[in-house]
Amino acid sequence: MAAAKIRSELRFILNGRDVALRDVAPDHTLLDWLRLSRSLKGTKEGCAEGDCGACTVLVGRLTPQGGLVYEGVNACIRFMGSLDGCHVVTVEHLAGTGDKLHPVQQAMVDYHGSQCGFCTPGFVMSLYALWMQTPNPSDEQIEVALQGNLCRCTGYEPILRAARAISEYGGTDKDPLLAERAAMIARLKALRDGARVEIGEGKARFVVPADLDDFAAVLEASPTATVVAGSTDVGLWVTKHMRDISPVVFIAGLDELKSLSVKDGVVSIGAGVTYTEAFATLAQHIPALGPLINRIGGQQVRNMGTIGGNIANGSPIGDTPPALIALDSRLTLRKGAERRTISLQDFFIAYGKQDRQPGEFVEAVHVPVPPAAEKFAVYKVTKRRDEDITATLGAFRLALAADGTVAAITIAYGGMAATPKRAFAVEKALVGQPWTEATVEAAMEKYAEDYAPLTDMRATAEYRALVAKNLLLRFYMETTSSETPAQVSRYEAA
Numbered sequence: 001m002a003a004a005k006i007r008s009e010l011r012f013i014l015n016g017r018d019v020a021l022r023d024v025a026p027d028h029t030l031l032d033w034l035r036l037s038r039s040l041k042g043t044k045e046g047c048a049e050g051d052c053g054a055c056t057v058l059v060g061r062l063t064p065q066g067g068l069v070y071e072g073v074n075a076c077i078r079f080m081g082s083l084d085g086c087h088v089v090t091v092e093h094l095a096g097t098g099d100k101l102h103p104v105q106q107a108m109v110d111y112h113g114s115q116c117g118f119c120t121p122g123f124v125m126s127l128y129a130l131w132m133q134t135p136n137p138s139d140e141q142i143e144v145a146l147q148g149n150l151c152r153c154t155g156y157e158p159i160l161r162a163a164r165a166i167s168e169y170g171g172t173d174k175d176p177l178l179a180e181r182a183a184m185i186a187r188l189k190a191l192r193d194g195a196r197v198e199i200g201e202g203k204a205r206f207v208v209p210a211d212l213d214d215f216a217a218v219l220e221a222s223p224t225a226t227v228v229a230g231s232t233d234v235g236l237w238v239t240k241h242m243r244d245i246s247p248v249v250f251i252a253g254l255d256e257l258k259s260l261s262v263k264d265g266v267v268s269i270g271a272g273v274t275y276t277e278a279f280a281t282l283a284q285h286i287p288a289l290g291p292l293i294n295r296i297g298g299q300q301v302r303n304m305g306t307i308g309g310n311i312a313n314g315s316p317i318g319d320t321p322p323a324l325i326a327l328d329s330r331l332t333l334r335k336g337a338e339r340r341t342i343s344l345q346d347f348f349i350a351y352g353k354q355d356r357q358p359g360e361f362v363e364a365v366h367v368p369v370p371p372a373a374e375k376f377a378v379y380k381v382t383k384r385r386d387e388d389i390t391a392t393l394g395a396f397r398l399a400l401a402a403d404g405t406v407a408a409i410t411i412a413y414g415g416m417a418a419t420p421k422r423a424f425a426v427e428k429a430l431v432g433q434p435w436t437e438a439t440v441e442a443a444m445e446k447y448a449e450d451y452a453p454l455t456d457m458r459a460t461a462e463y464r465a466l467v468a469k470n471l472l473l474r475f476y477m478e479t480t481s482s483e484t485p486a487q488v489s490r491y492e493a494a
Helices: 030-037 103-110 120-133 139-145 157-169 181-191 212-221 234-239 275-285 289-293 299-304 307-313 320-326 424-430 437-450 461-480
Strands: 010-014 017-021 056-062 068-074 087-089 196-199 206-208 226-228 248-250 260-263 266-270 330-335 338-343 348-350 361-368 375-381 392-400 406-414
Touching (some): 056 181, 068 087, 068 299, 087 181, 103 157, 120 299, 212 330, 266 307, 275 299, 289 320, 289 375, 307 361, 320 392, 392 461, 406 424, 424 437
Parallel strands (some): 206 248, 226 248
Antiparallel strands (some): 010 017, 260 266, 330 338, 375 392
């Protein structure tokens, strides 16, 4: 394998201007750079953890198919090293026609969508991203787009009214980002020189690999480096925990990790596929996973965060691992040129420890589509419904025999142990038994053999133990109710 050409300069486009930077720290956030180095103060710092949306900007990136997509992201946890070859758009770049405001801005003014104004630029940018993709959105689409934006003043209804009215102020055909799309694609392609980016030395070093093979070589040579895909978790290591993450390898731009396919009843997802990118495919083939994704952070987090990163992180409260374990998913790991595939449930060994060798990384996850006769559901319990971290999450997959007995059942939980973990004792108590309420209630006694949950800021151990049992009962009730579809797909806060 030939060595990659090396470039010591980060290149991207800010609004309409080319940017080339050589002096960039691995943990330098886009928010700080915009405000401190470019005096673009429309991008605000509210929470510094990707929750409030006041820092929302758009990042345009080329797709593997050669198109260009603009997405709202949280600048407070987006690192500069992830921007190579991208187009960053801030609220200052919005432009109307003549002496008029941009349609999004004018709608916010006319419908009184701003009071104190602190959060307004973030709302404007989130609505801008939605409007470009869906000029006449439904109320549900508006609410999903604004999950990651918080406002303490307006009560949201004026903002929703503004969102519904944007297209009355002008069409997307005259919007600069859409009208100039072909020219911007050409500019971004010109930035792609096939080089590896290396900036800094020692502990202040970061790398943007040229391609997937280059990434494998870089990580094999520097196995202790922090791998950053979406930075939705690593960003908080810096902004909240003040951790040193150097050296860093940024992989968000690797097209080879963006693969998404369905073959022979298996959905294969590259480790760099974001929640947003995976949503349509998973919602179509495994309906319960669509609503699950829509409760992971806000839209900005889903635009950045990856399913592969959620797995590789190994967090006991990661949202996707329990569901993927219940579906009997498998994981492809790579080190250098060597690959191996393991069961996802075997990947998690202990808290903070996974079955991953030094220099090895998650390349893809393979998710079997359950047969139509099987029942599958996921339930997430949180303090608030949207944009909240899991207290307890249960995933259930059931196959019934012709006589109504349990032929097979897989139950997995997050938030109940040091890793995402199956309820083997509960499963054993159910298999071969009639699928009845009495059977389910008897099996609940086995939860104490599977889990000893902890008390923390999100829930007490007693609450977690009780709600885990109740989720099994809920699954039973939904799979036996005549009003519930055979393929259970609802996903709500319990």
